[in-house]
Amino acid sequence: MKIQIKQINTLSNYISFTRILLAIPIYYFVSNIEVIEHSRIILVALYILAYITDLLDGYFARKNNEITELGKIIDPLADKILVIMIVAYLYYFNLLPNYYFWIIILRDLIIFTGGIFVSNKLGKVLPSNYLGKGTVFSIGLFIIAVTIGIKTESVVYNILLYVSIILSFSSVISYGTRAFNEIKRNKNGIF
Secondary structure, three states: OOOOHHHHOOHHHHHHHHHHHOHHHHHHHHHOOOOOOOHHHHHHHHHHHHHHHHHHHHHHHHHOOOOOHHHHHHHHHHHHHHHHHHHHHHHHOOOOOHHHHHHHHHHHHHHHHHHHHHHHHHOOOOOOOHHHHHHHHHHHHHHHHHHHOOOOOOHHHHHHHHHHHHHHHHHHHHHHHHHHHHHHHHHOOOO
């Protein structure tokens, strides 16, 4: 897979890069969540901004016909960088259950390493699908709930927790199935 300069210089890729840069202020406010006044509100605003950039990069990629192999890498990578960083810090501050931390980290590592394997096999990147986007959205909702301090015994907390866990497992299975089928089709010359 060869990436050309014109694949880098697109509005949608710049928006994805902006989402990666949002990791800096998010890191700052998550690491000072109990110290800085209003840090939880600022974090929620930054999470929402990150989500808006996720919607916008996809919108502009389709609208401007800028769907590139690089964009297919940067977009989910930006999501993974933010999610892993936020989950790791919330876990560090004992705001997330141990098992949740490991489920999310392992999900992202499996999909990331699987993506590298599939890219090497196919010479292209499998794009995100609706289940993957929905999973990241559900994880984001749970992260927002934890950030604003919803009690662990509340119904909302538990619904968001278990929905994001179920979707996390489903997305790994779905990605694995898609990857297997694409590799099989490629091997059989059905491209």
